[in-house]
Amino acid sequence: MRDPRHPKLWTVIFAIVAVAYLFPILLVLINSFKGKVFVSSEPFALPNAETFVGLENYITGIAKTDFLSSFGWSLVITIGSAFLILLCTSMTAWWIVRTDNRFAKSLYIVFLFNLVVPFQMVMFTLSWLTDYLGLGNPFGLWIVYLGFGAGLAVFIFTGFVKGIPTEIEEAATIDGCGPVRTFFLVVLPIMKPAVITVAILEVMWLWNDYLLPYLTLDIRTYKTVPIAVQYLKGGYGTVDMGAMMGVLVLAMIPVIIFYLFSQKHIIKGVVAGAVKG
């Protein structure tokens, strides 16, 4: 690609666009320090002596939504489900590719079908079934997520395994490794790039998913971060916009910090996932 004729000009133009791009988030941050009345009445004003309330919005927001425990449960659900998905579907994908019989092929097609089905299709029956089976808690959700999220993971893993030459695995067998040891000692390390891709795509989905946990979890006991945010909206009463701003900032900060440290992997993972998809 040819380099631009005026590189400095482009740097300036994009700097302005980038700041404008972040403006909605900055606006929430600014408003999180203002009294709740002023958030709605003058959202574009900076906090001043009259409107500044310090950390009050954060304190009421945390108290109203049970934010800290919601954050903890979000972590438990996301990490547990992602780990289970990575472990189980990578094994399944390898088995499907290497066995390659009629059962394996039909299994693969069913997983592919899972990719196109929107959640609304299973929403009502799934929430009944999880309740019936007693899975309406963060640990039960690991299983539910493994089930509903299997399609994409199996799809990306099988695509990757097809490209691995079988010679290495055969050598391991000759050296006396059974299928289980071959998988964990030889195949899984080779699959590392695909594991990272799937981990990123699944975590982005799991952490932000709202409807599935909302319908399946026992909300009085367990909330996740998106549920906590939506919870502030509540029934018919007016929303405490101050607390809302505080909770929004708290919901975004950990994600942005995480992104600052792992953005290269995240962007690579998204690209790799899209090219295979």
Add this chain to the structure above:
Amino acid sequence: MYRSLKRWWWLFTGPTIAAFIIGFVAPFALGVYLSFTKFTTVTKSRWVGLDNYARLLSDDTFLHSLWYTAAFALVTTVIINVVAFAVAYMLVKKFKGSNLYRSVFFMPNLIGGIVLGYVWLLLLNGILGHWARSITYSATYGFWGLVILVCWQQIGYMMVIYIAGLQSIPGELIESAEVDGATPRQTLRSVIIPLVMPSITVCTFLTITNGFKLFDQNLALTNGAPSRQSELLALNIYNTFYGRTAFEGVGQAKAVIFLIIVAAISLLQNRFARSKEA
């Protein structure tokens, strides 16, 4: 070894299949069945044949949300892909900060739809407040509010895919086009765009299906207001299930139609992508 692998199916596929049945196969099969019944809970259902499907055809909110969603998916797909490609086309060039800007534009994708919905609710209502209006003033306001939100969120995602596509084009191809006297516009149209066609098909597919499936942002930003006029399909189905009783069967039938639409788009896109590759 692969022969003995078959005997290990219970370990390699067992856990995934068991969870898959609970999390997908059983609810799916039950859902298809229930769309032909009248029910309030899963265990109390009565067969009514195609009655639910007949009723959804006379449901004005559903037909409205169908068109609303189709228009929304179309508009966002065009805007997101054109802008994402243009930004990617600039950012693959070398100038100071191009990597930083790429990271900035991608960032909204990590934040969940519910959070983004309320972030934009503040900004949009703040702007509309100058005219003493809000985002729920009419279906048109909600439509463009959602379009702006979703474009802001997804342009960065599609941009990184386009950047990867553009970077995979060998530099000599573009140079030789220029040596042959092609104008920048001709190079773009006859060399660059055909070569990033795989990225274009992937991105249009992702944006269309995302547009049809959108739920969280819709719930947070407008929640369908005013009077269910800004409901996208997913929210319409949700409200049919949980908004009023005795309509669960209709909701499930709507979900089946929804599935058929999304599956048809996926199939069409798949066929289109294959024909391009051949």
